[in-house]
Amino acid sequence: MGNPSKKYDRFDWTLTFILMLFFLTSCAAIYSAQKTGQYSENFMFKQIFWYVVGAGIIGVVMQFDSEQSRRLSWYLYGFGIFLLIGLYLAPASIAPHINNAKSWFVIDPIGSIQPSEFMKVFLILALSKAIYIHHEKHERKTFQTDLLLFIKLGAITAFPLGLIMLQPDLGTALVILAIFTGLILVSGITWKIILPLYGGGAALGAGILYLVIWKPEILKEYLKVKTYQFGRIYAWIDPESYQSEYGYHLIKSLRAIGSGMLTGKGFSGREVYIPESHTDFIFSVIGEEYGFVGGSVVISLFFLLIYHLVKTALDTNDPFNTYISAGVISMVTFHVFQNIGMTIQLLPITGIPLPFISYGGSSLMGNMLAMGLIYGIHYHHKTYMFASNDRSFN
Numbered sequence: 455m456g457n458p459s460k461k462y463d464r465f466d467w468t469l470t471f472i473l474m475l476f477f478l479t480s481c482a483a484i485y486s487a488q489k490t491g492q493y494s495e496n497f498m499f500k501q502i503f504w505y506v507v508g509a510g511i512i513g514v515v516m517q518f519d520s521e522q523s524r525r526l527s528w529y530l531y532g533f534g535i536f537l538l539i540g541l542y543l544a545p546a547s548i549a550p551h552i553n554n555a556k557s558w559f560v561i562d563p564i565g566s567i568q569p570s571e572f573m574k575v576f577l578i579l580a581l582s583k584a585i586y587i588h589h590e591k592h593e594r595k596t597f598q599t600d601l602l603l604f605i606k607l608g609a610i611t612a613f614p615l616g617l618i619m620l621q622p623d624l625g626t627a628l629v630i631l632a633i634f635t636g637l638i639l640v641s642g643i644t645w646k647i648i649l650p651l652y653g654g655g656a657a658l659g660a661g662i663l664y665l666v667i668w669k670p671e672i673l674k675e676y677l678k679v680k681t682y683q684f685g686r687i688y689a690w691i692d693p694e695s696y697q698s699e700y701g702y703h704l705i706k707s708l709r710a711i712g713s714g715m716l717t718g719k720g721f722s723g724r725e726v727y728i729p730e731s732h733t734d735f736i737f738s739v740i741g742e743e744y745g746f747v748g749g750s751v752v753i754s755l756f757f758l759l760i761y762h763l764v765k766t767a768l769d770t771n772d773p774f775n776t777y778i779s780a781g782v783i784s785m786v787t788f789h790v791f792q793n794i795g796m797t798i799q800l801l802p803i804t805g806i807p808l809p810f811i812s813y814g815g816s817s818l819m820g821n822m823l824a825m826g827l828i829y830g831i832h833y834h835h836k837t838y839m840f841a842s843n844d845r846s847f848n
Contacts, residue, residue: 464833469762469829473810473825477505479811480810480813481502482721483732483736483739483740484498484736486721486739486743487736487813488732489724490727490731497732504814504815505822507815507819508822512825513826515823516826516829517830517833518830519830520772520774520775520830520834523579523827523830524586527582527583530580531576531579534572534576535614537573538573538617539617541557541558541559541569541621542617544559548560554622555621555623555805566816568814568816568817570614570618571816571817571820572819573614573630574629574630574820575782575785577610577611577614577633578633581610581611581634581781582778584607584610585603585637585642586774586777589773595642597647600642600644600647603641604638604647607637607641611630611631623805624805625805626805628792629792632787632788633781633785633788635784637780637781666684666687667688670684685699686700686802687802688700688701689803690799693705703729703735704799706727706735707728707735708798711738711741711749711797713726713742714745714746716745716746717745717746718742718743719743724739724742724743725742726738734805734806734808736812736813737794737797737808737811738797741797753790759786760783763828764783766831766832767779767780769832772831778827778831779831782828789808789809790808792804792806794808
């Protein structure tokens with residue numbers, strides 16, 4: 455049955471404390487955000503419910519050690535692909551277009567479920583297993599084996615990425631690329647492959663940005679890019695000129711955060727109205743009510759979380775667990791950087807929520823699923839503490 459005191463010691467209490475702080479921050483921010491005439495639902499109570507569900511997910515996932523997680527990786531990846539294909543093929547009665555995207559299953563009385571939020575975690579597991587198995591098979595590292603690994607990881611990523619782009623959901627697609635990049639960097643692939651490919655990718659991105667600004671008709675004709683996607687770029691560069699349409703949210707966000715100044719207007723002291731502020735623009739609510747100080751505290755809380763994830767990655771002596779940690783770090787870091795960046799005009803607006811704070815059942819459950827993997831790494835760490843050192847990186 456096991457020693458209860460040992461189980462107590464193996465539990466990740468630090469991560470629990472951090473998540474409790476996120477829970478309190480989320481409830482306070484959502485409570486203030488929903489106090490506008492736009493909302494009739496109590497999103498704070500719903501968020502509490504999803505946190506409870508998320509805690510249950512953590513409780514289940516943390517029971518799996520690294521060997522069990524490896525065995526389940528491909529099954530979960532396949533299940534995620536199945537959901538994304540099902541979403542694409544489902545009729546509008548089950549999967550309607552919401553905000554120009556077909557990204558959710560609408561199931562009464564549960565509400566909407568977004569499969570891509572779970573696919574992100576399933577992808578982390580699949581990529582981690584692929585790297586782990588590759589290094590087991592190819593103990594001798596060469597340029598050819600590194601190139602083979604890159605192709606494998608690219609193929610694994612391309613399938614869900616393509617299905618998510620079909621929705622279309624650019625924000626989640628960028629998160630998928632961030633996860634892929636993070637795991638490429640820790641996979642041991644030589645920089646002789648990484649630098650040319652990512653350098654070429656950066657050049658391609660710069661070229662596309664040039665076309666968006668100066669030659670949009672080319673992208674519309676040959677790549678079938680939607681007009682509203684151009685609008686986000688234009689509004690990012692010059693929100694004042696597009697404040698009646700694409701730049702509306704950004705202008706409101708900048709006014710809200712700017713008016714908060716150093717210490718903010720106090721709890722529920724909001725004056726700037728932002729539609730859907732309880733989801734993607736929750737940081738604007740925090741900035742207005744608690745000012746620079748409150749925003750800095752929230753950002754520091756994310757730094758604390760990321761530091762703990764890095765520490766977990768370094769403490770484990772199982773490479774597979776390290777890859778999982780790196781994937782989760784990449785996912786969370788990109789989410790935070792993109793979400794906060796878009797509210798202050800540092801980055802274009804995409805539909806990416808602020809992890810653990812924005813309202814959203816699928817987003818929160820996906821993040822809690824990822825945290826369940828981290829809890830599991832910490833919980834089962836002592837199982838391998840006195841194992842031999844042949845589990846080194848290749």
